[in-house]
Amino acid sequence: AAPPRAEWTGQFGFILSAIGSAVGLGNIWRFPGVAYENGGGAFLIPYIVALLTAGIPILFLDYAIGHRFRGSAPLALRRIAGRFGEGIGWFQVMICVFIAIYYTAVLAWAASYFIFSFDLRWGDDATGFFTGDYLRLADSSFTLDFVPAVLIPLVIMWLLTIAVLGAGVVKGIQAANLIAMPLLVVGFLILVVRALFLPGAVDGLNALFTPDFAALADPTVWIAAYGHIFFSLSVAFGIMLTYSSYRRRRSNMTTPGLVVAFANSSFEILAAVGVFATLGFFAFQQGIAVDQLEGLTGVGLAFMTFPAIVAEMPGGQFFGALFFGSLVLAGLTSLISILEVILAGVIDKFGIPRRTAVYSIGGGLAIVSILLFGTSTGLIALDTIDNWANNIGIVSSAIVMTVTVLWVRRAGGELSRHLSALSTFRVGRGWLFFVSLVVPVVLGFMLVATIRQLFQEPYGGYDELYLLIAGWGSIAIMVIGAIALTASPWRSDPERFTPWPS
Numbered sequence: 001a002a003p004p005r006a007e008w009t010g011q012f013g014f015i016l017s018a019i020g021s022a023v024g025l026g027n028i029w030r031f032p033g034v035a036y037e038n039g040g041g042a043f044l045i046p047y048i049v050a051l052l053t054a055g056i057p058i059l060f061l062d063y064a065i066g067h068r069f070r071g072s073a074p075l076a077l078r079r080i081a082g083r084f085g086e087g088i089g090w091f092q093v094m095i096c097v098f099i100a101i102y103y104t105a106v107l108a109w110a111a112s113y114f115i116f117s118f119d120l121r122w123g124d125d126a127t128g129f130f131t132g133d134y135l136r137l138a139d140s141s142f143t144l145d146f147v148p149a150v151l152i153p154l155v156i157m158w159l160l161t162i163a164v165l166g167a168g169v170v171k172g173i174q175a176a177n178l179i180a181m182p183l184l185v186v187g188f189l190i191l192v193v194r195a196l197f198l199p200g201a202v203d204g205l206n207a208l209f210t211p212d213f214a215a216l217a218d219p220t221v222w223i224a225a226y227g228h229i230f231f232s233l234s235v236a237f238g239i240m241l242t243y244s245s246y247r248r249r250r251s252n253m254t255t256p257g258l259v260v261a262f263a264n265s266s267f268e269i270l271a272a273v274g275v276f277a278t279l280g281f282f283a284f285q286q287g288i289a290v291d292q293l294e295g296l297t298g299v300g301l302a303f304m305t306f307p308a309i310v311a312e313m314p315g316g317q318f319f320g321a322l323f324f325g326s327l328v329l330a331g332l333t334s335l336i337s338i339l340e341v342i343l344a345g346v347i348d349k350f351g352i353p354r355r356t357a358v359y360s361i362g363g364g365l366a367i368v369s370i371l372l373f374g375t376s377t378g379l380i381a382l383d384t385i386d387n388w389a390n391n392i393g394i395v396s397s398a399i400v401m402t403v404t405v406l407w408v409r410r411a412g413g414e415l416s417r418h419l420s421a422l423s424t425f426r427v428g429r430g431w432l433f434f435v436s437l438v439v440p441v442v443l444g445f446m447l448v449a450t451i452r453q454l455f456q457e458p459y460g461g462y463d464e465l466y467l468l469i470a471g472w473g474s475i476a477i478m479v480i481g482a483i484a485l486t487a488s489p490w491r492s493d494p495e496r497f498t499p500w501p502s
């Protein structure tokens with residue numbers, strides 16, 4: 001007989017693991033740059049609006065679907081909306097497949113840089129070191145030459161993740177979060193406090209927080225806020241849904257949701273403070289203003305600008321190790337959750353034992369990720385796939401899911417009762433209003449604006465044919481994969497793991 005569905009040992013294990021998933025690379029290397037580029041201090045307004053009107057409502061929706069219908073994304077959504085619902089679930093699984101492949105690459109870079117921090121390997125040319133000595137981007141644009149400095153940490157990250165997932169939900173995922181999260185909090189707090197005491201820190205904070213209220217009139221700022229919130233909270237692509245399917249029958253739903261959202265936001269605001277205090281120091285050292293610095297966003301910030309700063313700082317080794325160590329812990333606990341979405345879907349549908357699923361699927365994805373990113377090919381594809389997966393994939397998934405579940409199947413009343421049944425505070429019409437009206441309307445508008453923009457000017461100035469293949473091609477593969485997985489026959493009983501009554 002099939003084993004019963006795994007359960008967290010308690011509310012604490014769930015909350016910790018959900019925070020582990022939410023707090024990821026996005027909090028540390030994405031948020032500070034996004035906030036800075038989109039109005040600085042004024043960005044907090046669209047950010048909080050997006051959090052309250054879309055982030056938390058969808059987080060609750062994910063929780064309610066996963067717990068009430070007690071399944072992975074394809075199984076739970078099938079229970080609400082039949083085969084079409086199952087298809088949405090598999091689309092979410094496919095988004096996770098793509099994210100898993102590149103997320104591991106960034107994680108592997110962070111792991112290398114953690115080690116390099118101890119001898120400041122990059123010397124005094126951090127930028128040249130990253131693209132040249134480390135990634136060897138110049139070697140060629142498409143080869144299968146392995147770059148050992150990337151390959152080795154990439155393999156280690158995959159092995160670690162596979163080992164954790166193979167040990168199961170409680171002994172693997174929950175145990176890993178129990179170790180990683182306290183370490184992350186302590187390490188990160190030390191890092192931020194140290195950054196605040198650097199000379200010039202205040203100038204960095206001024207650069208970040210000086211509000212540019214004119215930015216609020218710019219729709220792209222609002223789009224950036226909504227886009228970031230979805231990625232950051234890990235909502236609308238199966239993660240929170242899957243994690244809450246492992247909760248016990250009698251569970252408080254809403255309070256843990258707020259705890260997770262609050263922890264995630266605190267972490268990223270703290271990250272922005274730490275990062276900009278450090279940038280303030282760097283500008284101070286060079287005798288320039290913070291806004292004259294280059295490389296303040298994305299990959300460049302973490303892997304070029306930060307290493308350069310660390311090299312100039314007294315005790316830089318320690319600072320660098322804390323920064324990259326935090327990235328590794330935050331990223332690893334998120335990667336685990338991404339893979340769990342894929343595994344749960346496959347285990348539920350095909351009835352294969354957990355370990356078999358972990359080794360075959362984890363192994364398969366590891367190979368793809370290693371071929372793409374362990375060679376000198378990787379970096380170009382990374383930001384393209386990241387952009388399409390987030391701004392097209394996740395946003396479409398959220399729209400289709402809310403419209404199908406709340407408008408076509410009208411499951412809103414049932415889900416709202418389920419959310420309120422055992423919770424410290426109840427949700428009602430307000431929640432339903434945001435999740436069924438505000439979310440699809442705002443996201444629909446965003447999606448149209450994003451697509452129009454993508455057709456007007458080629459993303460990142462890349463070649464159009466390349467973007468067609470790497471960007472739209474990725475979305476096409478997600479859709480085709482979702483259709484194929486939905487069409488393949490169930491090999492386990494879709495009725496097992498009976499839904500929890502409300």
Ligand code: PHE
Binds near residue numbers: 023025099233239334
């Ligand atoms: N929420 C995570 C972050 O902020 C990102 C993440 C993406 C987590 C995809 C899981 C899956 O980095």
Ligand code: NA
Binds near residue numbers: 022232
């Ligand atoms: Na996050």
